[in-house]
Amino acid sequence: MKPYRINLMVCAGTGCVANHSFEIKKALEDEVKKRGLENEVQVVATGCNGFCAEGPLMVVQPEGIFYHQVTIKDIPHLVEEHFLKGRPVQKLMYVPPDAKAPIPKMSDISFFNRQMLIALRNRGLIDPEKIDEAIGRGAYSALAKVLTAMTPPEVVSLIKASGLRGRGGGGFPTGIKWETCRKAHGEPKYIICNADEGDPGAFMDRSIIEGDPHSVLEGMLIGAYAIGSHHGYIYIRQEYPLARERLTIAVQQAREYGLLGDNIFGTGFQFDIKVARGAGAFVCGESTALMASIEGRVGEPRAKYIHTVEHGLWNLPTCLNNVETWATVPEIILKGAEWFTSIGTGDVSKNPWGGSKGTKVFSLTGKVKNTGLVEVPMGITLREIIYDIGGGIPKGKQFKSVQTGGPSGGFLPASLLDLQVDYEQLTEAGSMMGSGGMVVMDEDNCMVDMAKYFLAFTQDESCGKCTPCREGTMRMLETLERITQGKGREEDIQLLEDLSQFVMDASLCALGGSAPNPVLTSLRYFREEYITHIRDKKCPAHVCRELNVYTIDPGLCVTKGHGCGVCRRQCPENAITGEKNVAHVVSQELCKKCGVCYDVCKFDAVKVA
Amino acid sequence: MVKVTIDGLEIEVEEETTILKAARQLGITIPALCYNELIEPYAVCRLCVVELQRGQRTRLVTACNYPLRESVVIRTNSERVQRLRRMNIELLMARAPGAKIIQDLAAEMGIERTRFPLEDSDEKCILCGLCVQACSDVVQAYALGFSERGSKRVIGPPYDTTPETCILCGACAYFCPTGHIKMTDTDGRILHSELTLGPNAAITLPFRQAIPNVPRVNPDYCIHMKTGGCELCVKVCQKEAINFTELAQDSFEEFEVGAVIMATGFQDFDPTPMKLYGYGVLPNVLTSDEFERMNNAASPTGGRIVMENGEEPRSIAILHCIGSRDEHYHKYCSRVCCMYELNFAHLVNVKTSAEVYQLYIDMRSFGKGYEEFYQRILDEGVNVIRGKGAEVVPAYQKRRGEGGLLVCCEDTLIGKYREIPVDMVVLCTALEARADAAEIGRKFNISTGADGWFIEAHPKLAPVSTTTEGIFLAGVCQGAKDIPDSVAQGAAAAAQVMKMFCQGELLMDGAYAEIVEDICSGCRICNGLCPYNAITYDIEKKVSAVNPAMCKACGTCVAACPSGAITGRHFTDEQIYAQIEGILA
């Protein structure tokens, strides 16, 4: 590889691409050429940088200068000032919300410096479509170590000792899974990487694949060696075309380099990977449904008390792990179990379920300033993630709740902000680690509405095979809808609790088994909101519009707005009367509670109660 | 073996036995809707959820498919289990208000009503998947499946069309626990031509009095024969008596016997070519055979006399001599029809209130007690019309606005043309020789007459013998007759056989053909000509020889021998000439 004086790492993750980062890359290249810098400055498209809220992003290496919200217009100035004259451009640097001065270096920004990158170790540092760059950053050295210096049982013991647990949701100890699969009878054995990632708003797995696909391939290779498998599948959803493309390129390049195929590293070990496409059903992320889908059957979970490690794909021993789990494996091989266990909570030396080790990637979204992808050590508190990394709640609003673990995770209240993020503590609190979704809610969110929102998702995604999930979630949603429409009954809370318990206890798979979490936790921590909705027919956050009463403050309307009449003109029901310089009035009889008047009034004269 | 405790009772079962099976052995019932022991558990209704305790940990598992592998404690009726069950039933009550099994379970649990709004009061499907499993895993017809997902999930044929792979086996309806799936003709009709002696099951007794009286697999209805799937009978039969590899191919067995009684009977005359009667075209025109089957208590109508629309007919015409006593078909009288037709009339009178018309040429009640029966029928009020039924037409053709059928005939007693409106017509078809009679006859060296029946050795002196030694006749194959006559003839034939066997030796006629070896050129012309297969060729000697025991002294070979090597004993040329001379002298 040719050395360059400066490398411009332009983020080509989903968020930044949506903000035209490919056009910016092109403009940069043109400008660099125009200035005759093409032999000194290289422009690289990388995977997701993580700080999506501030995109499009760019990092100038090796100095580590971080530019955010770059536009095409900025480019001539930027190239001239920074790359020609060596004066970094202040205007494009990140300024933390409460500060005045910009922070030039990425490593000094709190969003980044509180993170700890293991699965995302190469994020923003390599071109994911060039295997050489990955190898330059150490990819496949763990595989070399494993193939040349370790026996398969040694690999399994090392992973067991590291306490690594599945990052796909269940948190099952990876080493134990490998060991059982290794011992299972039946040939051939299969390795599967679960890249279905069906949780709405989650993009951890996608980012890993888009940013550093070789970390996943290497993890799978190591797993294959440990288990004795020669066939691997990566199950990736149809909706991830970029990730699929990069994965295909990576597999192709690895084959060309002899890292996949027969006689890998000349050791005689053979392993190859097929990329299988999923049609995007959430339930297909469930391991047995996923396998059915690969086999060409309907993607529905199976009800059997047999583990897939023994009877999985085509009824043969199968080891299925999540993208992030696979990506973490090579680092553990290189740095050792002791290093890994030094990060995180609990003690896994005796009980593999005794603690949570290493790091976890979260996609931080919702009412938080710095939305994006973060990798943090286990045991970090929710407060640290939301306030230190996430920068707190925007617009000075009050934090209300955080949901962890995707659409079937629970809602945790402010009183639990100091909860340590680990498998057991989250479950204890009624939520879960899940695959790493993290949605922050503020005072403007209605918890009944949020529960309804997430339940609507799981209800829609239920495969319908078993009675509890199919009928139960439908009835729960029906009840929640009733409550948010002001038709709730006193006994509905009990009904919701009974239904939740039934769906959790009796469902066939974990979709139904976890779907009621949002309802149960909102009932546990925000019960009074339900009561207000049912008894007083009021939504405290004014989200459930059917419960709102819209009125116009006559004083404000006249003094501030001079009876501007925008609400009157916009009201689809013609429920507002008034004239210029005369206070407007909402007819409660005609009002259909659409809330348009509230949204359009520039003078805050429309009030909701 | 593993020892487990279920509801406080201990039981030892084989490893991998499911909780449900173990509980059933103990007499403990666990409600299980989507379970059928003939089908791999699908475990989706989740009604069978029970508590399983291992050490300190308790969890919930489905009893229908949880395999017992170690010593555990199971509670099938704990408070928690009951709570889940009740909620499950409440949800199913709302989903499928029409399902009786759900209502019964609810009543058992004391649930009076569900807290959820009812979906559709007729709905019965609970999506247990048994029909889909049966169709795909058992029958392997793959005609049913699920479509849509979640609460929109439905069961049906692919794309909601009539599935081409459905073999009408009815397995789905059989396994459906709620009665949601039923077998009906798409138009709700009753197809008379498809009624058989028993239900269309693949495994039945061929008929009630069958010998041996054991069930047989009927390949026409057997699912395994059609799709290669099913084999449920093999799973169920504890004696392991079902063997498809043997069933799949017919086997031929050879017996050595000393005598054969031909009792191959008759076939029914097919009236389709007689277009005037509308058989096969008009609804409710039946043959006597179809009418007889419908009347059988084991028929799909349960012995009820009904029309295609399932209703009872108001009037029935019974037409005699269809194909019998008819220049164009069979000249002979079928002999049994008059009497069984009177019996039909009697049955109609007993079972329905329909008016009966008998249309006859001559009423032949010739046997013992037969004339008395005829009188009784007349007393029952049956309309007997002397005149052959000439035509059957739909009534609207001749009489505007009327449904049903019209039977046209000439009433010869009053000398008038009549049109009789009826709902149903029974055509009493002739008994005729089986289509294969001539071929069978050739095989056994017996001959058939002009009307196709086998010919007896002598009509008065040897009515059950044939010209072939050891071959006897009994029943209708020899000529139309009723059961008493058939039985009598059968008994006579059997006696003939017994006589043969008792003698221990065969008494030979002195007359048979003989071949003079010195003259025989070994041309073998006689071998093929002998109608009794009595001549064989001796390869070593290169001459033909007659087996005297088989020779009937017909003389064919004698006449045909080009070398004049064959003579008939007692019929030598010398003897014949001597006789001629004697006569002339």
Ligand SMILES: Cc1cc2nc3c(=O)[nH]c(=O)nc-3n(C[C@H](O)[C@H](O)[C@H](O)COP(=O)(O)OP(=O)(O)OC[C@H]3O[C@@H](n4cnc5c(N)ncnc54)[C@H](O)[C@@H]3O)c2cc1C
């Ligand atoms: C509609 C109807 C109603 C009747 N009602 C009466 C009544 O009420 N009373 C009465 O006395 N009589 C009645 N009869 C007459 C009665 O059916 C016959 O007299 C009787 O069936 C004759 O018996 P069978 O054994 O000679 O012949 P079948 O009953 O015809 O039996 C012959 C059997 O031989 C079998 N067979 C044929 N070919 C072969 C072969 N090559 N190898 C092996 N098996 C062969 C056939 O499958 C059949 O099972 C009625 C007939 C009809 C058509």
Ligand SMILES: Cc1cc2nc3c(=O)[nH]c(=O)nc-3n(C[C@H](O)[C@H](O)[C@H](O)COP(=O)(O)O)c2cc1C
């Ligand atoms: C409804 C449902 C959806 C799931 N979706 C995913 C998914 O999208 N990605 C994933 O890795 N695991 C998903 N899982 C978890 C998998 O079943 C499985 O536990 C996991 O992939 C195992 O890998 P791990 O041990 O590395 O976590 C899902 C589970 C359920 C019940």
Ligand code: SF4
């Ligand atoms: S719990 Fe839901 S998703 Fe899982 S099998 Fe049952 S219906 Fe399907």
Ligand code: FES
């Ligand atoms: S009988 Fe066990 S789940 Fe239906």
